[in-house]
Amino acid sequence: MPEKITLISDASEVRLDKFATGKIPAMSRARIRELIDGGSIKVNGKTAKPSHLIKAGDQIEIEIPPSPSGNHGAEPIPLTIIYEDADLAVIDKPPGLTTHPAPGHPDGTLLNALLGRYPELQEDGGDRPGIVHRLDKETSGLMVVARSRQAQAALSQQFKDRQVIKTYLVLVKGKVEPERGIIEAAIGRHPGNRKKMAVTEDGREAKSQYQVIRYYRGYTLLEVRIFTGRTHQIRVHLAAIGFPVAGDETYGMKSELFPRQFVHSHRLSFTQPKTGTALSFTSELAPDLTAGLAKLTPLP
Template sequence: MNNSMIEAVVENESGRLDKVASQLFGNFSRSQLKELLASGNLLVNGQQKKPKYQVKPGDKLTLVEPEVKQLDLVAEKMDLDIVYEDDDVLVVNKPQGMVVHPSPGHESHTLVNALLYHCPLSTINGTFRPGIVHRIDKDTSGLLMVAKNDLAHQSLAAQLKNKTNTREYLALVHGNIKEAEGTIDAPLGRSPKDRKKQAVVADGRPAITHFKVLDRFGDYTLVACRLETGRTHQIRVHMKYIGHPLAGDPLYGPKKTLPGAGQYLHAAKLGFKHPVTGEELLFEAPLPPYFAEMLKKLDKRRKIN
């Protein structure tokens, strides 16, 4: 079987090759990328370079993905912040930094590994995504609904498809949004320039995000984003599209941004109809400490200025 090849062109990124490559090829860690550089599986303009090579705009990075080894899905005992649970569904508050399900490069310590240890899960999504009806990015925190059996999974998936559930996120974005609220209706698909990114493209899948300004901090704005659709990286791409990328976003944000471990994005509200009882359920998760502390710092700076 031929290994797949990924290409990316340096645009605004600058600095060491291993650092820039980790931004462009987000599924690989810097240590993995250094190994790929050493083995000749990551080339710059067709040539092998050292990790300290300083990239330039226009450099083309070509990565040959190593063969995917067989993953063994293992149940792991890990702490979970369970917001709700019954015989059919579970709602968990995922921390920033936790991957939802195993994949090459993230074989263990994922949410699925922890869930498997905790309870039985639906089997509809295949071997490595049991119970997972929808997902959020590794560095996005917040609420996820999980199906414990196939009947529950079918019901929750249908609600997502029919847009009858509630998903509201809190996002800290760059710039001062003048409008009090708005709707972004722009189709999303894989970026033609970089397959690791999503972008607004004419032939993309329909994507709609409603936003409402909650607070303004001069250079930053706190918004509530309600998803009508759930495309990959939807809020991150849509907010960048209107000129207000998420603070801390290593993939879509500017280089000069707020410190942290990733984008300031939190799935704060999640609502759905219970797949068995039909009861309307709504859950909320408070901002994680790192996010809340940053808002305090911005508020203090605003008062001083």
């Protein structure tokens, strides 16, 4: 049986998809849009578009189909666990591991690995049990995952409220100057290629902050903090200012030294959802990135 939720809007001039995602943080915005398009989310008893602007007092009816848990099989995929408690785990994701099933990647994902390690997630259900944020398939490093629906909702809210500090190590082509800077440029779908993102006037707000760690001949190693979590944000922002990420074939060019994009989730700080304790973790560069970096010539 589908789960039915009825909400009364407490906000005005807010998109329906954004409002519903905020109320059900365990469900992705893309999934929310699917439900809206399929007529499973209604405003005052009528179907609406994802972009429909709701008003204070509107009644939002949400009908959630049974969780497609049968499509998410548990798999014995090994994970490097940095930290673990009853509510969450912090993993060091290897490159090549997709976060969750998608067209072309029905299994062998981080979600399948989580269900194998934490079978209680299957019982909790949800669209993507345990997943509160994602890293690109070829990005390595730290991720936090939830072990219960309650923890998932709480951690998702921290990401939404921008209370989570996310810092990456990134190598780019060229000499980045000045040594510190902030990039504020909206990101949306590329107008000519729907598989890519781009800086666009009608995109969603995006903010990144960088600092030079070291210069190499032809390259710069950066520490990048992102304040928003847009798809491909770091890669798009840096390419937009003329410094494409090394090894990034989508927004830059192929590299003989780096078989994948040089982006590593280096530091992650957030609050334990139940105790309120501040947690912070660090992951050193993945071996393949370290090997490529060792072949570069550092500059004084």
